[in-house]
Amino acid sequence: MLIGIDLGTTNSAVAIWRNGASELVPNARGDFLTPSAVHIGKDGIVSVGTAALDRMADDPLNTATSFKRHMGVQRHQVLGGKAYTAEELSALVLRSLREDVIAYTGETPTEAVITVPAYFNDRQRKATRRAGELAGLTARRLINEPTAAALAFGLQDKADREPFLVFDLGGGTFDVSIVEMFEGIVEVRASAGDNRLGGDDFNIALAAMARRTADPEGALDNLPQARREAVLLRAAEKARRQLSHGPEASFSFTLGDRSFAATVSEAEFEKAAEDLLRRLRDPVVRSLRDCGIDPKDLSEIVLVGGATRMPVVRRAITRMFGRFPNSTVHPDHAVALGAAAQAGLLARDAALDEIRITDVCPFTLGIDVVERDTHGVLVQGLFSPIIERNTAVPASRAAHYHTMSDNQKKIEMGIYQGEARLVADNIQLGKLSVSVPPRPAGEIGIEVRFSYDSSGLLEVDVCVPETGLTRNLVIVDEEDRRDAGEMARRREALAMLKFHPREDAENVALMARAGRIYEDHIGELRQMVGQWMTSFAAALESQDPRRIVDSRALLTVRLDKIEGQSLL
Structure with a gap:
């Protein structure tokens, strides 16, 4: 049995696809929402949901909430004398939802479509899959929360719709997606978000x-x-x-x-x-910019997530777009209902024969490279995008690189996910090396191809045309390298002072601003900003005050011109 689960920061919900429609499953209290809370007493007794939340005031040290914010991070919380990761705590919530389905339908689910914030990175998504496995559920598909909500919204009447914006503000995360529906295709045009806002x-x-x-x-x-x-x-x-x-x-x-x-x-x-209200604007602007849509061309602003009930938020949205948002979908139920619809699609239900759904890659994927600055000095640790964020998936993109040193015998590359110019500020997913014949710098080239699918699988192929040598890497998180026995055991364990000019506040602020603008754009503009950042970094390294002042003034003027182009 395949079910749909909205694994939320504050509340979670589960739904099934039955008789041609999504149906919410009540918990033992008869509620459709189960608080994402876990309490484990010193006696080892576990409480999940409302019962756990009720223990927060009197026994906070043994109660966990909002742990979804720590998914994919090796951070432990001690409950009842034992340490638990966020994925293990999430597994307890998932297991509770699974038991609710058993009680409601008499069937035992073994597979699930689980929703995640659109801006969850690779580690967070893999941690979500492991949480499902620990709960006895194979995650057939991870679907972005605003995508699920858009599916639920679109299935109300299956009508074609011009691009609309899904504004999803939940208990712990904020997501925005631009979606279009035509001839039964639900197409996600762009997504953006803030995983630390809710x-x-x-x-x-x-x-x-x-x-x-x-x-x-x-x-x-x-x-x-x-x-x-x-x-x-x-x-x-x-x-x-x-x-x-x-x-x-x-x-x-x-x-x-x-x-x-x-x-x-x-x-x-x-x-x-x-x-907080001001922070709602940036993901909206980024998503609109990435797909080239003007705000006035949006047909609807669809509200999802319990936090959108706040009048202060609705007023902020109204001011942002100059019109009232659409609140016809249930803010707490839409994501779970959409997950169940996705389950119906995977099960090839006849009622969904004409429905197809496409999504996008939420983060930019690329490798680390070395570039020469304007003075010919090699600058290491720079990010070279291969698949840009908001590229429709599945996607396969190739980029070409060449050696930087004479008689270089090997090319090593790190594989990264993120938007920052420096790979140190992005997430490393893996690394790969390939041997090359020793030649003068620049004579040997390689092709690096990234292939990314809707389930979040990234495959990297590297080819050296000169020799025909190829290397392949399928990105696997270190946590996923654990053997089945380890996973089974885990499942069971659940029954200073000296300042360089770079540190000058004005320089730091300007570099941070340039980094933000780099992250906010894609394509040629992003590459140009990256080159400006490399040039300014070289000026800082020179420690020449006059050069730094001139370079800072030039970069400021360039950034001012870019930011003068406002979408909202």
């Missing part, structure tokens, strides 16, 4: 604002940090939900026999969340 961050902002009024004497300071944060964030969550239905809310909590409260207004909350 409803949780609005809770933190609200708590920081309201605490001063509710607790002027600092009674909370007497609590352990974990308990203090749990009390504040729980009060903030309740107040934020109230503000979705009225102009004021009560921020309240109890410590022993004392009650603490403060009234917060929507205007105060909006001011406290100004920086």
Whole structure:
């Protein structure tokens, strides 16, 4: 049995495709949403969902929430005296959802379509697959959350639609996708996002604002940090939900026999969340720029994710686009319903015969290269894109490179995912080396081909035409190299001071700005900005104040011209 799962930061949901439609599966409480929370007591008893969330205030050290933000990172959280990774905690949530399906249908699911934020990187996606495996589910497909929501939105009437934007703000992540529907094809044109922006961050902002009024004497300071944060964030969550239905809310909590409260207004909350609301704009601009669509040409702005219920967010979206967004899809259910529809597609359900879905590569994929600056000095560790972000998948792209040294006998390359000019700021996926015949620099060339499919599989082929030598590498995460026995065991374990001119604040800020603009663009413009960055870095290395000043002024003028082109 194949099911669809929305594995969320705050809440998760599961749905099945049955009788030609997506159907949500209730949990043991009869709810369609299960909090993504895990509590493990000192006695080893595990609670998942609402029962675990209820333990956050009184036993925060043994309760985990928002662990999805740490997927793909070797960070452990100790619960009940044992350490767990984010994927292991996610597996407990997935197992709970699986059991809900068994109770609801009488069938045991073995496969799942699991949703992930569109901006999840390769490590995070692989960690999600492992979480499914630990829960007894093979992840047949990982589908981007806004893509799933777009599928659910499009299946309402299966009508053709001009490009529309899916604005997905959940509890922990923010995604944007530009989607078009025509003749039964759901085509994702571009995706962008922020994996560190969601409803949780609005809770933190609200708590920081309201605490001063509710607790002027600092009674909370007497609590352990974990308990203090749990009390504040729980009060903030309740107040934020109230503000979705009225102009004021009560921020309240109890410590022993004392009650603490403060009234917060929507205007105060909006001011406290100004920086967060501002961050919503960048992914929108990036996605529109990447697919070359003007905001006024969007047919709809579709809201998904529980955090889009906040009036402050809806007002920000309305101001951004100059029109009201579409809220006809259920913000909490759309992603799970779309995942179930994808499951129906994989199962070749007759009701979906005319539906096809395409997606994009969310990150740029490339290798590290060496370039010469304007003075002929070799600069190492630079990123050379091969498959640009938002390329439709499956995709296969090739790029050509050549030797940089006389009598070079080998070319070594790292394979990276990201948008930064320096590979050190991107994620390394693997490495590969190939032997080449010793010749003068530049005489020997190689072809590097990247092939990337909809399941996230990256295959790298390197060819040396001079010799006919080829090398092939299929990217496998180190975690995936564990043997079946190790996976089985894991599954069971779940029953300074001196400043160089480079450090000068003005130079640092300008290089950071150039790096951001490099990440925001693709193609020839990106390459040009990269060359400017290399030239400015060379000026900094010279430690010649006059050269640095001139180079800085030139780079500033160039960047100003680019940023003068605004989409929104």
